[in-house]
Amino acid sequence: QVQLVQSGAEVKKPGASVKVSCKASGYTFTGYYMHWVRQAPGQGLEWMGWINPKSGDTNYAQKFQGRVTMTRDTSISTAYMELSRLRSDDTAVYYCARMTVIAPTALDYWGKGTLVTVSS
C-alpha cells in the first residue's frame, strides 16, 4: 500500500532553517511528482511547490522562491523540503503529497504532516 511517512515535529528559532523528510513506499518513487502543502494553525491549505523525483526538477510557488529547496534521494525513496530564514508565520503543518504525472492530476496520497513551530 502507498505510504508517505514524514519526519517528526520541529521547533525552530526565527532565522533558522528546517528540513522535513517524506519517505515513500508502496509505489515507484520516480513515477509521481512530490508536492508540498502547508497549513497554518486554523487556516487553509497553501501549495508550496513540487519536485520531480526522476529528474530533480522543481517548481516553487513565487511566495517561497529563494527560501525553499526541494530535493530527493532516489536510493531511499525520500523527498525533502527545506525552508530557510524561518519566521513566526511559517509555523504550520507541512504535508507531502504525491501527484500523478499524467493528467488528470490530483494529490491522491498524503503524508500525515509535520508540525513546524517557529518561536523565539
Added chain:
Amino acid sequence: DIQMTQSPSSLSASVGDRVTITCRATQSISKYLNWYQQKPGKAPKLLIYAASSLESGVPSRFSGSGSGTDFTLTISSLQPEDFATYYCQQSYRTPYTFGQGTKLEIK
C-alpha cells in the same frame, strides 16, 4: 495566479440533507479541479479529481460537476462522518491554488 473562491465558507446541515458547495476560478481551468475532505488533525483526503471523477473508495453520495470556471461538489445524503472541511484545488497551472475551504457543521 489563479484564485479559487469557495462558497459558502461554512454551512450547517443535518444528517440526510443534500448539500452543495461551489468553487469558482478566476480564469478557465478546463476540468482541472479537485476536491478534498479534511477532518481535524488529519491530512486532506482526495474525493473528486478532474471535476467529476470519483476517487477509488469514496462513497457514491459524493459527486462533482462543472468545467471552465464554475464547479460544484454535492453530497447527496449527509452522513455523520461527512462533517468536515472541504477544499477545492486547481491543477491547471502552477501555483496549484486551493480554495479557502468550506466547513460543514452539524445543525
